[in-house]
Each structure stands twice: as structure tokens, then as C-alpha cells.
Amino acid sequence: MKSLRLLMPVLSVAVLTLAAALPWGLAAEDRFVLPLLPVIAIYQWTLDPDAWLPEWAIFIAGLTLDVLTQGPLGYWALVYLFTYIVALFASRVPAEAAARRMALLASAIVAVTGFSWALASFYFLQLLDWQPYARSTLITILAAFVLVPLLSVFRFRSRPARGIRLTRGGG
Amino acid sequence: MTRLKDHNLFLRRTDHAAPGKRVRPVLLLLVFAASGLMLLSRLDHSMLGDVRWRAASWLTPVLQGAMIPAAPVREIGRSISTQVDLGNELERLRQENQKLESWKWRAQQLEGKVADLEALAKVVPEQKIDFITSRVISDASGAFVRSVTIDAGQARNVKEGYPVVNADGLVGRIVDVGPNAARVLLATDLNSRIPVRIGPNAVRGILAGDNSSRPKLIYIPDDANIAIGDDVATSGTGGLFPAGLRLGAVAGNLSVPRVALRADLDRLDYVSVLFFADPFRDLTDELSNRKPAGEANNTASPANASLGNASPGKAK
Numbered sequence: 001m002k003s004l005r006l007l008m009p010v011l012s013v014a015v016l017t018l019a020a021a022l023p024w025g026l027a028a029e030d031r032f033v034l035p036l037l038p039v040i041a042i043y044q045w046t047l048d049p050d051a052w053l054p055e056w057a058i059f060i061a062g063l064t065l066d067v068l069t070q071g072p073l074g075y076w077a078l079v080y081l082f083t084y085i086v087a088l089f090a091s092r093v094p095a096e097a098a099a100r101r102m103a104l105l106a107s108a109i110v111a112v113t114g115f116s117w118a119l120a121s122f123y124f125l126q127l128l129d130w131q132p133y134a135r136s137t138l139i140t141i142l143a144a145f146v147l148v149p150l151l152s153v154f155r156f157r158s159r160p161a162r163g164i165r166l167t168r169g170g171g
Numbered sequence: 172m173t174r175l176k177d178h179n180l181f182l183r184r185t186d187h188a189a190p191g192k193r194v195r196p197v198l199l200l201l202v203f204a205a206s207g208l209m210l211l212s213r214l215d216h217s218m219l220g221d222v223r224w225r226a227a228s229w230l231t232p233v234l235q236g237a238m239i240p241a242a243p244v245r246e247i248g249r250s251i252s253t254q255v256d257l258g259n260e261l262e263r264l265r266q267e268n269q270k271l272e273s274w275k276w277r278a279q280q281l282e283g284k285v286a287d288l289e290a291l292a293k294v295v296p297e298q299k300i301d302f303i304t305s306r307v308i309s310d311a312s313g314a315f316v317r318s319v320t321i322d323a324g325q326a327r328n329v330k331e332g333y334p335v336v337n338a339d340g341l342v343g344r345i346v347d348v349g350p351n352a353a354r355v356l357l358a359t360d361l362n363s364r365i366p367v368r369i370g371p372n373a374v375r376g377i378l379a380g381d382n383s384s385r386p387k388l389i390y391i392p393d394d395a396n397i398a399i400g401d402d403v404a405t406s407g408t409g410g411l412f413p414a415g416l417r418l419g420a421v422a423g424n425l426s427v428p429r430v431a432l433r434a435d436l437d438r439l440d441y442v443s444v445l446f447f448a449d450p451f452r453d454l455t456d457e458l459s460n461r462k463p464a465g466e467a468n469n470t471a472s473p474a475n476a477s478l479g480n481a482s483p484g485k486a487k
Contacts, residue, residue, distance in 0.1 A: 018233065022241045023310035023319065025249055025438040028359070028384065031312050046192060059201045063208075067226045068234070070354065071315040073219055074208030081202050088192055120314045123213060128314065 008154050009045035009053040013038050017061045021068035032136040033143070035065055035076055039083045039112050040144050043105060044151045046087035058084050072123055079116045086111055105148065106141045113137040227320065228349030234308045235322055249438070300413060301446045302336075303327055307439045308352070317360040317382055318343070319439055324351045327444075332411065334445045339434040340417035341365070341405060342442050353444070357436050358418065359386055366408035367418060367430075370401030378403065378418060378430055384437075385422060385429040397421055403430050410449040 020034035042058055045051040062077030069076070086108045095101045117133040211219055253260070305323035312318070323329050325348055333345045335355045343363065347354040356363055363380035369388065376391040391397065401421045407414025422431035 018237050019241070021234065021309045021311070022237055023245070023307050023439065024241070025245055027437045028312035028317060028382075031310065031437075032314065035313070049192060055195065055198045055201055059205065062205070064230070066208075067223050068230060068309055068320075069311040069313055069316070070223070070227075070318050071311070071313060072209050072212035073223060074205040074210075074212065075315070077205040078202065078209065081198065081205060084198070085194070088194060091192065119209075123209065123315075132314075 006052050009041070009048075009051045010057050012151060012154060013041045013045070013053065013057065013061050016041050017065050018068075020065055029132045030135065030139070032132055033139045035069070035079075036109065036113065036136060036140040037143060037147065038065075038080065039109065040105070040140070040147045041151060042080055042083045043087045043090070043108050044148060046084055047091050049091075055081065055084060075116075075119065075123070078119060079112060082115050083108070083112050102144070102148070105144055109140050109144065110137055113140070224347045224349060224354070227347075227354070228324075228352055231308065231320070231322065231349065231352040234320070238306070238308055302443045303329070303446075304441055304443045305329075305353075306441055310439075311354075312357070312437070314382070317357040317363075317380065317436070318346070319355050319357065319442075321353050321355060321442060321444070322351065323444065324349045324353050326351055328446065329353045329444050330448070332449060334405075334412045334416065334447055335442050336416060336445060337434050337439065337442050340419065340432070341412065342434050342436060342439065344411070345444065355442065358432060359384060359436055365412060365418070366406045367403050368406040368414075369395075369397050369403050369421060372396050373406075375406055375408065385431055388421070388428040388430060391428070397425070397428065399423075399425065413445070413447050 016038040017035075020037060024031075024034070026034070038061060042053065042061075045053040058080045059077050062075075062080040063073065065071075065076040066073045090104050090108055093104060095104050113133050113136060117128060117130055121128045208219075303323055305321040305327070307319045308322045309320035311320070321335075329345060329348055331345055331348055335342045335344060341358060343355045343357040343360070345353050346356040358365060358378065358380055359382065360380045361382045363378075363386070365378040367376055367378045367388070368374065369376055369391070372395075374391060374395040374397055376388045376395075378386050379389045380386045388403070399421055403418045403421060405412040405414055405416040405418065417433055419430045419432040419434075421428050423429040
């Protein structure tokens with residue numbers, strides 16, 4: 001049970017990464033939303049100081065997706081590492097209210113999608129059509145309203161019991 | 172007040188005992204590694220392609236397992252979208268059925284005529300192509316590539332270059348083969364080039380994918396007479412695909428003609444791999460492997476051997 005708690009962040013990212021490669025019957029232009037789902041998980045778990053989601057696990061998740069989607073190796077690895085960096089910066093921004101936290105997440109998704117578009121354009125050395133990316137950003141933000149509470153349940157369950165410790169002699 | 176502050180401090184310390192995550196050197200290392208891999212991919216390093224496909228083959232059982240819970244979800248989504256569009260679909264089918272009824276009668280007449288003419292001309296019967304049907308286990312359609320992975324590979328005699336079809340027409344061709352999986356490059360992919368013939372005048376051209384849902388028609392003669400709605404099928408030129416596989420119809424603007432594909436490449440469940448070997452390649456191999464007279468009679472070329480292996484499976 002303890003190991004499951006420890007592995008929960010890595011497992012959730014792995015499951016979402018695998019799901020991104022499955023044939024769901026979505027139009028090719030709309031499939032871009034699927035690889036963005038692990039972005040939400042990476043962001044959420046990085047904000048949690050207790051969660052164990054090492055950088056190499058994020059790198060491997062991205063690389064696995066690159067292999068499964070037959071895209072250039074390193075593309076999704078780079079995008080997911082960028083998400084991690086964005087989340088590190090977001091963790092320093094005080095956000096107690098739920099609305100503010102969601103606004104931060106939405107901004108992070110916009111930043112990550114923008115980065116992935118810029119990276120893909122750089123790869124092809126031409127400006128790609130931005131509309132599928134914009135559409136995917138909106139859908140991902142909507143999906144975050146479902147995924148974030150779900151991850152929070154896992155987060156709550158996987159968090160070790162913590163409370164005010166009473167120690168003898170403590171002032 | 173001081174006590175309250177201390178209390179607050181204490182609470183904060185116990186509540187957030189773990190310090191926030193920081194940027195570690197390993198992160199920079201991984202960013203460099205990812206950038207390096209991307210650069211190698213851009214340079215199209217051959218080693219990467221081999222390693223990538225081997226890794227994808229290892230992941231095939233995982234994908235097959237993941238498809239088990241995913242299939243019902245996909246089916247529910249499909250039935251919802253079908254229900255939403257049911258009215259329009261019924262009307263379309265009714266109209267299509269009326270057209271097909273008249274075409275059926277005409278086809279029967281023509282079939283009889285063709286059979287008579289073939290008998291008169293002693294035409295060699297067309298060789299039927301054997302096939303296997305396989306399930307799509309992964310969809311790699313994105314910004315970079317349009318391809319799917321199927322769960323049939325070398326173990327099922329699938330080879331590189333074989334055409335892949337579904338009930339609606341040509342889907343693409345096999346470009347990578349593993350022991351139990353193969354990658355199908357879809358007709359919409361940027362690297363896909365299919366020789367086609369267009370319309371009743373059989374105008375020759377090339378169907379070129381550009382990662383959009385409607386591939387372009389290129390290398391069409393300037394004086395070619397094509398119209399919107401003309402059927403597009405494979406021409407068989409070059410021997411990559413057998414002639415006459417349906418692709419779709421000319422659509423869009425005639426100055427930059429595109430093809431609306433019949434097959435819905437976004438919703439591929441099952442596809443059939445045609446065991447169609449390039450006859451020109453076999454001939455070339457045979458000629459290059461031919462030995463001097465005297466030795467040739469008791470040896471079989473690799474091309475013949477491969478044909479021999481494939482022939483038991485070929486339906487007549």
C-alpha cells in the first residue's frame with residue numbers, strides 16, 4: 001500500500017501517456033488534446049511537495065509517447081520537462097483560492113501548448129497552423145475541470161498521514 | 172501576538188514539512204538529452220528509426236492490454252456520435268441506396284459483357300490477392316505523422332510495402348514491421364505518395380499527403396480533364412499498389428485539387444493487409460540474382476523462394 005502511494009504520481013502520468021497513444025476515434029486535428037492530458041498530471045503532482053515524480057520519469061513518459069506516436073524523439077519529452085519547469089515556477093506563486101489555482105493551471109496549459117507549437121514549427125522550420133493547438137488548449141482546460149478533482153482524490157489518498165505532532169517537552 | 176505568530180509558524184512547519192521542489196542539475200541534463208534526440212530525429216538518423224521501432228514493438232503487448240478497457244469507451248463514444256447524426260445518415264443512405272439499385276442493374280449488364288469479351292480475347296484471369304485482417308492498436312496521428320499500428324507483424328507474414336485497406340478503400344501501406352506489430356503509413360501522411368488515376372478519362376497523377384485530412388493531387392498534366400466528384404483510385408504505376416483500389420473523390424478547388432478520402436482514417440478499427448508484392452521488385456531481384464547458364468537450373472533465387480513461401484496463402 002505504501003509503495004502504491006509512492007508510485008501514484010508516476011502511475012497516473014504513465015496511464016495518461018499510454019491513453020494518449022490509443023485509438024479513440026478522434027479526428028487527427030483533435031488528437032493533440034490527448035498528449036496534453038499528462039501535462040495536467042505533471043503540473044498537479046509537481047505542485048505537491050510530497051509527491052514523488054522525478055524528472056527522469058517525466059522524461060521517460062515523454063520519450064515513450066514519442067516512440068508510440070512516431071513523432072521526433074525528444075519532442076514530448078521536452079514539452080513535458082517544460083511543463084515541469086512551468087509547474088516549479090507556479091508553485092512559487094501564492095494561490096490559496098481554487099479559482100486562482102485553476103487560472104494558474106489554465107495559464108500553464110496555454111504556455112505549454114504555445115511552447116509545443118513553437119517547438120513543432122521550429123522542427124519543420126515553418127510556422128504551423130495554430131488553430132488545432134488553440135482548440136486543443138481550450139479542450140484541455142475543460143478536461144482539467146474533470147481531471148484535477150480526480151487527481152486530487154488520488155493525491156489525498158496517496159498523501160501520508162500528517163498532523164500536528166505533540167511531543168513531550170514541546171513548548 | 173508573538174505567541175500567535177509562533178503558533179502560525181509552528182503550524183506551517185508541521186503542515187509543509189517538505190521543502191518545495193527545486194530545479195536540479197539533472198533537469199538541465201534531461202533537457203539537453205531531449206534536445207539532442209530531437210536534433211538527431213531532424214537529421215533523420217537511421218539508428219534512431221531502428222531503435223524507435225524496436226521499442227514500439229516491445230510496447231505492443233502493453234497497447235494490446237490497454238485496448239481491452241479502452242474499446243468499450245470508444246464504442247460508447249461512437250454510438251453517441253452515431254445517434255446524434257442518425258437522421259442525416261438515414262437520409263444519405265436512402266439516397267445512396269436508390270443510386271446503387273440502378274448501378275447494380277448496370278453493373279450486372281457490364282459484368283456479362285466483360286466476361287464475354289474476356290473469353291473472346293482469352294484474357295489471363297486476374298490473380299486474387301490474399302489478405303489478413305488486423306486490429307488497430309495505436310493511433311499516432313498528430314502534428315508530425317499520420318500512422319497507425321496494427322497487431323499483425325512478421326509472424327503473420329506481413330511485410331514492408333504491403334497495401335492496407337478497409338471496407339471503404341485504401342488506407343495506406345506498411346512501412347515498419349515487427350514480430351507482432353506493423354506500422355501503417357496513412358495516405359494523409361506528409362511522406363505518403365500514391366500513384367493514382369482520376370475520373371473516367373483515367374488521368375494519371377500522384378496523391379500526396381500533407382498531414383491534412385484531404386491529401387493533394389500533384390503532377391497532373393496541364394491539359395487534364397478532371398472535375399469535382401471524379402473518382403480517384405490507385406493506378407498501379409510503379410508496382411507499389413495494385414491498380415483499382417478505391418481512394419475517394421476529387422474535392423475542393425480545381426486549381427489545387429484535393430481528394431476527399433472514402434475511408435475515415437480517424438476511426439480505423441480493423442484494417443486488411445493485402446499480400447501484394449511489388450512484381451517489378453521481384454523481377455529485378457530475380458535478374459540480379461540470376462547465375463551464369465548451367466548453374467541457374469538447379470538453384471532458386473531469393474525472390475522465387477519468397478514467392479514460393481507466399482503462394483500457399485494466396486487464394487485463387
